[in-house]
Amino acid sequence: MTLHTAAGTVPLVIRARMAAGVAHGVPWGISLDGLLASEIRENTKAAAREVGTDYEPYSPDTVPEDLELPLARCPGDGGDRWHWAATFAFPEDEAPGPHVQYWSARPDQQALGQISAELPALVSERQGRYRSRVMPLPLTVCRHLVWRAVGHRAAITELLTPIVSIGKKRGAGHGHILSWEITEHPASDLWEFAHLHPDGTLGRTAPPACLHEHGHVPTGGEGRMGLRPPYMHPSRRTPVLLPAT
Ligand SMILES: [Zn+2]
Numbered sequence: 324m325t326l327h328t329a330a331g332t333v334p335l336v337i338r339a340r341m342a343a344g345v346a347h348g349v350p351w352g353i354s355l356d357g358l359l360a361s362e363i364r365e366n367t368k369a370a371a372r373e374v375g376t377d378y379e380p381y382s383p384d385t386v387p388e389d390l391e392l393p394l395a396r397c398p399g400d401g402g403d404r405w406h407w408a409a410t411f412a413f414p415e416d417e418a419p420g421p422h423v424q425y426w427s428a429r430p431d432q433q434a435l436g437q438i439s440a441e442l443p444a445l446v447s448e449r450q451g452r453y454r455s456r457v458m459p460l461p462l463t464v465c466r467h468l469v470w471r472a473v474g475h476r477a478a479i480t481e482l483l484t485p486i487v488s489i490g491k492k493r494g495a496g497h498g499h500i501l502s503w504e505i506t507e508h509p510a511s512d513l514w515e516f517a518h519l520h521p522d523g524t525l526g527r528t529a530p531p532a533c534l535h536e537h538g539h540v541p542t543g544g545e546g547r548m549g550l551r552p553p554y555m556h557p558s559r560r561t562p563v564l565l566p567a568t
Contacts, residue, residue, distance in 0.1 A: 325398075326395045326396065326397050326473060326514065326517055327396040327397075328408075328473060329475075329485075332393075332395045332408075332435055332473050333456075333473065333474075333476065333508070333509050334509065334511040334513060334515075334516035335471070335473065335474055335476055335479065335505060335507060335508065336469065336508060337355060337469060337470040337471075337472060337483070337503070337504075338415075338467050338503070338505075339468045339469075339489070339500045339504075339507075340466065340501065340503075340504070341465060341466060341467060341468060341500060342499035343464060343496075343497075344422075344463050344464035345412070345414075345462070345463050345465075345489060345490040345497065345549070346461065346490045346492050346540055347463070347490050347491055348461070348491060351565070352414070352463070353411060353412045353489055354396075354409070354411045354527065355407075355409040355411070355412075355472055356406075356407040356409045357553070357554055358486070358489065359392050359479065360395070361549055362485075372525055375527060376397035376432040379408075381394075381547070381556060384558055386558045387559075389554075392475040393474050393475035393482070394409050394472055394475075395407075395408040395473040395474060395513070396397060396408060396474065397514075397517050397518070399530040399533060399550065400527065400530040400531070401532075402522050404561065405532050405547075405548040405550070406528070406530075406533075407451075407480060407526070408472060408473035408474065408516070409470060409472035409474065409511070409518070409528045409567050410470050410471045410472065410517075410526030411470070411527050412462050412468040412470055413520040413521060413522070413526060414469075415465060415521075416428065416467060416468040417464065417465040418464040420461075420462070420463070420464065422461070423462065424459075424462060424463040425457055425458065425459055425460065425526055426458050426495075427456060427458070428456050428458070429448055429455035429456075430446055430448065430455070431501065434470050439480070445460050445511050458494060459472040459557045460491065460497075462497070465508070471515075471526065473516050474505055476505055480505050481505070483503050487499065488500060492563075496524040496543075514537070518533055518534075518540075519540065520566075520567070523540070523541070524540065524541040524565075524566070525540050525567050527565050528548050528549065528563040528564065528565060529563060529564050530564070531552070531564055534564065540562045541567045542565060542567055543564070543565035543567050543568050544564070544565055545562060546563060546564075546565045547563070548560060548563050548565065549561070550563060
């Protein structure tokens with residue numbers, strides 16, 4: 324498996340110093356390529372707002388276009404099944420969990436009254452669309468999140484530096500980032516930095532072909548998920564090996 328590297332791409336370690344940790348809804352960490360792609364989209368959105376033009380959001384019905392990211396590419400098992408050379412987040416100095424917070428939400432009866440001409444005597448809080456909820460929020464409590472990648476250090480630094488929080492419930496203070504540190508490791512193995520966490524386990528979604536000829540790599544088993552951002556888009560779902568958790 325040979326990576327498609329452009330000039331100036333080198334193995335990188337990207338480390339975010341966290342205030343307290345990060346909240347996420349899936350068992351594995353936040354993808355670096357997803358983070359970079361969403362930052363590029365945010366910048367595009369801001370530019371469109373500035374000049375007053377329309378911005379095209381992702382639609383579930385159309386196949387999303389691949390943004391050009393400052394990362395090398397791994398061909399995967401060929402054709403459309405390639406992926407960016409970057410892992411998902413790996414927690415360092417993690418406080419053993421599980422850590423779960425709960426948040427609750429209930430309908431604001433007064434607000435419902437204002438948006439509806441005919442409100443039933445009681446909007447049930449026990450069933451239906453407006454029921455109250457108590458939702459678990461799994462937290463990873465750690466000092467650092469670490470990603471490995473093969474890419475352009477300067478371009479990645481420029482995209483990541485403005486990001487001050489990641490993950491879910493950022494508005495409630497979760498996922499606050501104190502600083503970013505991006506270091507080059509030119510002598511390191513390209514394949515390893517494109518696929519594996521620092522502990523040697525599979526660090527991202529990958530087609531099985533990626534792991535051929537690399538001995539036993541612990542994974543999170545087989546599943547259907549995206550290989551590239553936007554990972555959650557229905558058209559991205561494909562059989563993959565999942566990252567180890
Ligand atoms: Zn690969």
